[in-house]
Amino acid sequence: MEHTKERNFVIHLLKLFLGRTDKLYTELEDLDWSAVLQIARFNKIRPSIYHVLAKYYTEFTNTEVVRLKMEVLGITAFNLQQLTELSALIKLLKDNNIEIIPYKGLVLSKAAFNGFGMREFSDIDFLFQKKDFHQVKRLLLEKGYQTEKKIPRTFEKVYLYHHCEYNFLFKEHNQRKFFVEPHWFLGTRMLQNNISFKQVKQLTATGTLSSADATNLLGPEGLLLTTCIHHTSIRYPTFKSIMDVATLLARYADEIDWKKILAVSKEWGIQNILLFSIHLASTELEAPLPEKVKVLVGEKLSSQLLSNYKKHVLDTGVKPFTVKYHYKRIRLQFLLRDSLYTKSKILWFTFLYYATFKVFFRNKEI
Missing domain, CATH: 1.25.40 (Serine Threonine Protein Phosphatase 5, Tetratricopeptide repeat)
Structure with a gap:
């Protein structure tokens, strides 16, 4: 390397x-x-x-370190701007009786890194109930957002079935200012990570982000599970994904209820995803793990899987959203599942997804 x-x-x-x-x-x-x-x-x-x-x-x-300082100041300014917008969205949705769970981005920055400027991210994410989709869409459009993709209304039902998010962007002076990703599932049906708002809400408590209105905030177990699902769903392991998990493990070492988190991950069918993610954090960055969890990793995950994927950390040769990228993330999900039934569903919904979106419609945006 x-x-x-x-x-x-x-x-x-x-x-x-x-x-x-x-x-x-x-x-x-x-x-x-x-x-x-x-x-x-x-x-x-x-x-x-x-x-x-x-x-x-x-x-x-040196010049590089000075440049880094300026870049980090820019990241902090960007993050605080996103916080102001998220606070406004929390209020807007609450005023319209729409419950949400903010996660990733700002939430992870504050909860794991203890500061809104301590983590890089590019958008605002929240989980909501699928039944509220049309109302969320209407409110964002009325606020001046536009949809990222032009999904025909006749095709919307199919899109909502296969996908987990519907993205919106807000432009100022013809430049992107905010990018909002409302999710009705944590991940796609194709990867069998279609975990709903109702399932995730059991891992939240009412709280506030800065000066925002009260909303549902994830506890340590919810933060760790949603982070592991997100990073294994959409990207190959990088130091950002490993650092996110390691920081959560380090900060909440004495608070994580391992009996609860292992039970919930098993119920959701993603226990191996959790174990794989925390194993990388432990081996790469020495994140703290209870001995019994280390033993479980050894029992549940093959040494071949762990060694093969560990060596790909920081693999810059796999460009995002290419055929090779999609193949590798689907393969990882397949390898991390115990159930033959779940593996077959991943293959089936992968076929359906690409047949529907890439063959029949031939719409590269979708």
């Missing part, structure tokens, strides 16, 4: 952020700082990297 030294330095910085080591890196001669920053950008972990550099490596003030 290229830039092995720089990759190891990035891992070291992330462990420092997590408090999993207190030793400072000494092998800094000939370090390629542009490669370090490239890794941070690709994995979208710039705030964490800069936070550690500013705290422990103050002697580094």
